[in-house]
Amino acid sequence: MNAAKKSTPGGGIFPLDKPDLLVAYRTMRRIREFEERLHGEFAKGDIPGFVHLYAGEEAAGTGIMMHLKDNDRIASTHRGHGHCIAKGVDTKGMMAEIYGKATGLCKGKGGSMHIADLSKGMMGANGILGAGAPLACGAALAAKFRGDGGVAISFVGDGASNQGTFLESLNLAAIWNLPAIFVVENNGYAESTSRDYAVAVDSYVDRAAGFGLPGVTVDGLDFFAVYEAAGEIIKRAREGGGPALLECKMVRMYGHFEGDQQTYRAPGELDDIRDNKDCIKMFSERVIEAGVVSRAELEAIDREMTAEIDAALAFAKSSPSPTLADLSTDVYVAY
Amino acid sequence: MSNAIGIIANPVSARDIRRVIANATALQITDRANIVLRVLSCVKACGVDHVYMMPENGGIRQHVRRGIDRAENQGLKHFPQLEYLDYKISGTVEDTFKGARKMLELGVAAIVVLGGDGTHRAVVTSCGDVPIAGISTGTNNAFPEHREPTITGLAVGLAVTGKVPADVAFLPNKKIVVRVNDQEEIALVDVAVVTERYIGARALWRTETFRELFVTFADPEVIGMSAIAGLLEPVTRLDGHGLHVRLAPEDEAAIMLDTPIAPGYMRGIGIRDFQPMQPGARYRPEISDGSIALDGERELSFSAKDDVTIELVPDAFRTVNVSACMQYAARHGLMRMTKT
Numbered sequence: 001m002n003a004a005k006k007s008t009p010g011g012g013i014f015p016l017d018k019p020d021l022l023v024a025y026r027t028m029r030r031i032r033e034f035e036e037r038l039h040g041e042f043a044k045g046d047i048p049g050f051v052h053l054y055a056g057e058e059a060a061g062t063g064i065m066m067h068l069k070d071n072d073r074i075a076s077t078h079r080g081h082g083h084c085i086a087k088g089v090d091t092k093g094m095m096a097e098i099y100g101k102a103t104g105l106c107k108g109k110g111g112s113m114h115i116a117d118l119s120k121g122m123m124g125a126n127g128i129l130g131a132g133a134p135l136a137c138g139a140a141l142a143a144k145f146r147g148d149g150g151v152a153i154s155f156v157g158d159g160a161s162n163q164g165t166f167l168e169s170l171n172l173a174a175i176w177n178l179p180a181i182f183v184v185e186n187n188g189y190a191e192s193t194s195r196d197y198a199v200a201v202d203s204y205v206d207r208a209a210g211f212g213l214p215g216v217t218v219d220g221l222d223f224f225a226v227y228e229a230a231g232e233i234i235k236r237a238r239e240g241g242g243p244a245l246l247e248c249k250m251v252r253m254y255g256h257f258e259g260d261q262q263t264y265r266a267p268g269e270l271d272d273i274r275d276n277k278d279c280i281k282m283f284s285e286r287v288i289e290a291g292v293v294s295r296a297e298l299e300a301i302d303r304e305m306t307a308e309i310d311a312a313l314a315f316a317k318s319s320p321s322p323t324l325a326d327l328s329t330d331v332y333v334a335y
Numbered sequence: 336m337s338n339a340i341g342i343i344a345n346p347v348s349a350r351d352i353r354r355v356i357a358n359a360t361a362l363q364i365t366d367r368a369n370i371v372l373r374v375l376s377c378v379k380a381c382g383v384d385h386v387y388m389m390p391e392n393g394g395i396r397q398h399v400r401r402g403i404d405r406a407e408n409q410g411l412k413h414f415p416q417l418e419y420l421d422y423k424i425s426g427t428v429e430d431t432f433k434g435a436r437k438m439l440e441l442g443v444a445a446i447v448v449l450g451g452d453g454t455h456r457a458v459v460t461s462c463g464d465v466p467i468a469g470i471s472t473g474t475n476n477a478f479p480e481h482r483e484p485t486i487t488g489l490a491v492g493l494a495v496t497g498k499v500p501a502d503v504a505f506l507p508n509k510k511i512v513v514r515v516n517d518q519e520e521i522a523l524v525d526v527a528v529v530t531e532r533y534i535g536a537r538a539l540w541r542t543e544t545f546r547e548l549f550v551t552f553a554d555p556e557v558i559g560m561s562a563i564a565g566l567l568e569p570v571t572r573l574d575g576h577g578l579h580v581r582l583a584p585e586d587e588a589a590i591m592l593d594t595p596i597a598p599g600y601m602r603g604i605g606i607r608d609f610q611p612m613q614p615g616a617r618y619r620p621e622i623s624d625g626s627i628a629l630d631g632e633r634e635l636s637f638s639a640k641d642d643v644t645i646e647l648v649p650d651a652f653r654t655v656n657v658s659a660c661m662q663y664a665a666r667h668g669l670m671r672m673t674k675t
Binding site: 014015196201202203205209214222225228232233290291 | 392397535625
């Protein structure tokens with residue numbers, strides 16, 4: 001994806017025409033397939049390090065990234081696979097990176113939490129919570145100096161939104177009127193700690209207002225709600241209107257990390273998420289009901305995505321690991 | 336009859352995209368809590384001892400609790416007993432439906448509503464004959480009148496304790512009923528027919544998608560969709576009819592109208608024609624596919640296979656007539672105290 005998608009508001013049934021609706025579905029399915037496969041593979045013990053899955057949150061990343069071009073930058077989080085895919089990063093290179101293979105996007109030295117692809121404007125997943133926001137400010141400042149209409153987006157979870165780095169970045173973006181957008185992906189839990197306990201401010205819109213920038217809350221499970229709101233916010237930033245905060249209320253389908261027993265959830269919570277809060281299912285039902293897309297067309301995409309992730313996995317597993325000599329390359333100090 | 340009242344305060348009104356496109360207000364949670372505290376102290380001053388409140392997890396509750404605790408620490412007795420309704424919070428409009436329904440069952444004498452037009456609509460959907468008193472904490476706020484909540488609280492207190500007689504204290508209101516096949520929804524101010532089939536970010540701001548507008552009243556002093564009607568042909572809340580406006584692209588329009596469709600957001604609206612909306616008549620949208628926005632938010636989508644009707648219903652629910660209550664209070668010396 002990751003090409004600027006022109007919306008066609010006005011007279012249309014949806015804000016996107018059919019080809020773009022299919023692009024959106026393909027992206028969300030690609031993320032879901034990628035994550036669910038990792039869920040199964042991680043349990044086998046072949047994947048080094050941690051993985052944090054984006055399954056359930058696809059509508060947010062996709063609805064936002066549909067508005068971006070390659071020269072727009074994003075700073076992701078520890079839960080970065082979905083952002084990567086929505087930004088157009090290659091799934092083979094991602095999978096190989098997660099497996100720690102030499103063919104990975106970062107030559108197997110980063111792993112899940114440090115996947116980056118600057119050619120796609122993906123500045124990196126980030127293992128340090130809240131560390132993406134200052135990076136986005138830097139990228140936004142660069143875009144402002146270049147005057148090319150570029151924007152930078154920082155993703156942050158509800159937990160990391162309490163980090164000083166994030167709050168300082170809101171301030172910096174406001175005073176410099178940066179084309180920076182702060183997306184709070186509020187899935188209700190900071191690891192296992194409820195947002196209701198851990199976030200003192202009661203509304204992210206209040207928090208944004210405290211720094212002098214507008215905030216908006218949307219249903220992050222509704223692709224169209226995110227797409228519309230993000231479109232207006234990004235357009236405003238491109239035109240010099242300055243930074244804004246977008247809170248997407250969402251759910252995650254798996255634990256904080258793979259292996260998390262999720263004892264902090266209420267009984268039945270995960271079943272409710274699967275049955276009633278699946279953003280991809282909601283999207284599918286709406287476009288099919290409207291008669292714009294057929295179920296068969298979506299199922300064809302499902303099969304296509306299964307094959308793509310099959311290929312990515314096979315590529316990752318068959319790729320060579322980095323050698324010992326690779327330890328001293330791509331570092332700032334010469335050995 | 337009990338003079339207990341209910342309060343429904345929506346923590347998520349005034350949070351949509353109009354903060355970005357129109358510099359709309361973003362009333363903070365602490366401000367909402369302070370409004371609740373002001374209302375509580377005023378109804379207590381009028382003799383109301385018990386208040387039920389909708390539970391929510393947006394933060395209002397904690398700040399209200401803190402305010403009451405501080406007053407108690409100081410030995411002050413100016414708040415009534417506050418009781419939260421007991422049900423599982425969903426964080427959606429369902430909480431409001433449930434809260435209003437439970438308050439109806441509890442026999443409250445009135446419900447004070449903090450929210451925008453959408454919140455008031457949700458309360459009216461479920462509160463039956465219980466009168467409501469609106470306080471604006473939303474974006475466009477065409478339905479609730481703008482005034483200091485202290486006064487709204489006083490008027491409610493005077494009304495429910497019988498100090499102001501019911502024929503003065505309460506007003507009948509119109510509503511619009513929208514039916515899509517078997518589904519029935521209501522609007523308190525306006526129903527807009529737009530071409531988009533998706534609900535999306537809910538708010539209305541793309542004027543090129545507007546096709547038809549039905550309003551219960553048309554006030555040139557409000558903003559939003561009803562402002563279109565208000566600037567064409569004012570219709571009061573008490574008039575027996577509403578207004579039906581057909582919109583058109585500029586090249587087909589009979590009138591171009593400069594309209595504040597969101598806070599500070601002036602847009603040219605093409606008007607094909609307009610005429611009174613008669614109560615009891617069933618109107619059908621002229622387009623076959625689109626969405627229906629109720630009080631400024633897209634709520635229902637429809638296609639050619641759906642049967643959609645739009646009907647003005649008079650005398651549909653009651654509101655506290657704050658202005659009349661305060662006038663009555665002044666003229667009858669209700670607020671005069673005995674010298675100590």
